[in-house]
Amino acid sequence: MKGKTFVSLTTVAVLTAALAACSSGGKTATDTKSGDTNAPKTNKTYDIGFLNFAYTIFPDPNGKGVEAIKQKFGANIKSQFVLQSDYKEKLNVIMASGDMPDVVAIKDLDANYYKWAKQGAFLPLDDYIDKYATLKGVPKSIYDQFRVNGKIYSIPMYAPTYTFSGTIRQDWLDNLGLKMPTNYKELLDVAIAFTKNDPDKNGKNDTYGFALGEDVNPAPTMGAYWSTAWYHKDKDGNYIPGLISPGRKEAVETLAAAYKEGAVTKDFAVLNWAQTNKEFYSGKAGIFIGTPSGMVEEYYTGLLKVDPKAKVVPIPFFKAPDGSQGNLKGRGFFGLTTLSAKLKDDPDKVKKILEILDYGRQFLPLDQRTPQNQQFDWIMGGNGVGYEMIDGKAVPKAGQESSTPIQYMLQRHEFWKPWAPSDDANQFSKASYNSPEMQAFIASIEQMEKTSNKNPYDDPVNLVYSETKASKGSELDKYLLGEQTKMISGQRPIADWDKMIEEWKGRGGTQLMKEVNDGIKAAQK
Incomplete structure (x- = not known):
């Protein structure tokens, strides 16, 4: 469950990530550098220009973290942090001037990125990847997403591959003697029972099944087969977008049937994301979504205040018709x-940049993120200065970001997320949340991912x-979401599904499918 359907969640994830700023780390308990064998053999101090986008944290270009990097690596980081909403315009101006800094953060894989790469603005990095552990550790499937003419021009900043899974009120299932649903027919039956059989046992008709908001968000996507991904193929063997797939049709049919029974948020078509969350976390609805990283803990603890007996658990992914x-x-x-491509004539400076970048990306297990770990303590600015230990966890000190070297180490700076060997290694349930109840909820999702996510796509x-x-x-997606909203609310029959697809194709969908399939075939050669 991702893509256009969940664009509105990006802001939520960014804001809640602040609660988990200390959720990742380096590698060993000694002050080693994985890139040392590739470091330039010189005592020269390098000036390194760095342009980055920022949401809430704008470190002082002359902060203590800059001096720490200079002393340790022999590099003077000349940074500029630009508000993310202004970043695209700023970057366009800089790139048009031909005066690109040594290192530039890219926020969006848009037309400009591909244009600049093809024009030779960026330095190809293929020859360097295998020389640095955290660069080599990036899966090929990730590098392939931003190759240009077969070459790698960027180092990705870590994000987990977890997406959303369904969640459900286990206490309501127990109260009604119901089993965990394993298919859409059973899920529909549960949603209706949540609506009509008083699952919270308060004697009132005040509960229902699916919490849903505008743009059919979140649709009950119980696996990749039913997702917005280009998973399915048409009769000619071409991939089709998930929003017009048979899996999506089954999810919409389920919501339409539930809506007729009052088992879907009645005014879902006009509810924003915050309002949709409230429907679930106020104890009204019993089916929603969750993910290990980026959840708002206060929402869950708020539900427990409303209903201390509430227990939310993940719904294991359904087995799809294709097995x-x-x-x-x-x-x-x-x-x-x-x-910058201008660095091609200065390989020692390139090595220095990658040495710093690699050091800041090294992963540390949660139990090594302590003052006793020299690497962790250094990049985070020192215990009592850049961070402090609270209940056994390192918590960044607000307002002290300029004292922490990691803010300037040539990558996304606000939320330190080094390159984890796996999603599970992050231990988000322990690292990112505080209350025992929230930790247990997230741990249940992590466990479900281990046991039920057998064929990640x-x-x-x-x-x-x-x-x-x-x-x-976005326009094409909006059209489909609008028509599917009508189908769910009974304003357009599900029988019009194929007609809706033809309408979508006429609006530009045919050309979109051609471009995407041509691109996939070229990429997979």
Whole structure:
């Protein structure tokens, strides 16, 4: 469950990530550098220009963290942090001037990224990847998402590949003697029972099944087969977008049947994301979504205040008609680091940049994120200065970001997320949340991912840049979501599904499918 359907969740994830700023780390308990063998053999101090986007944290360009990097690495980081909403315009101006800094963060894989790479603005990094542990550790499936003409021009900043799974009120299932649903027929039956059989046992008719908001968000996507991914193929063997797939049709049919029974948020078509969350976390609805990273803990603890007996658990992914069982994978990165092509004549400076970058990306297990770990303590600015230990966890000190070297280490700076060897290694349930109840809830999702996500799916559309998708993708998605909203609420019959698809194709969908499939075939050669 990702893509356009969940665009509104991005802001939520960014804001809640602040609660988990200390959720990742380096590698060993000694002050080693994985890139040492590749470091330039010189005592020269390098000036390194760095342009980055920021949401809430704007470190002082002359902060203590800069001096710490200079002393340790022999590099003077000359940074500039730009508000993310202004970043695209700022970057366009800088790139047009031909005066690109040594290192530039990329926020969006848009037309400009591909244009600049093709024009030779970025340094190809293929020859360096295997020389640095955290660069080599990036899966090929991630690098393939932003290759240009077969070359790698960027280093991705870590993000987990977890996406959303369904969640359900286990206490309501228990109260009604119901089993965990394993298919859409059973899920519909449970939703109706939650609506009509008083699952919270308060004697009132005040509960229902699916919490749903505008743009059919969140649709009950119980695996990649039913997701927005380009998973299915048409009769000619071409991939089709998930929003017009047979899996999506089954999910919409389920919601339409539930809506007739009062088992869906009545005014869902006009509810924003915050309002939709309230429907579930106020104790009204019994079916929603969850994910290990980026959840708002206060929402869950708020539900427990309303109903102390509430227990939310994940719904294991359904087994699809094709025999698969697993979820759509996230892209696995958020933000890219690019180097200026002008550095091609200064390989020692390139090595210095990658040495610093690699050091800041090294992963530390949760139990090593302590003052006793020299590497962790250094990048975080020192215990009592850049961070403090609270209940056994390292918590960044607000207002002291400029004292922490990691803020300037040539990558996404606000939420330190080094390159984890796996999603599970992050231990989000312990690292990112505080209350025992929330930790138990997230741990149950992590466990479900281990046992039920047997066939995680990489969306092939991520391998492709499509002009039509860039220019009209949101408009085309909006049309489908609007028509599906009508189908769920009974304003348009489900029997019009094929007609809706033809209408979508006429609006630009045919060209979109051609571009995407041509791109996938080219990428997979």
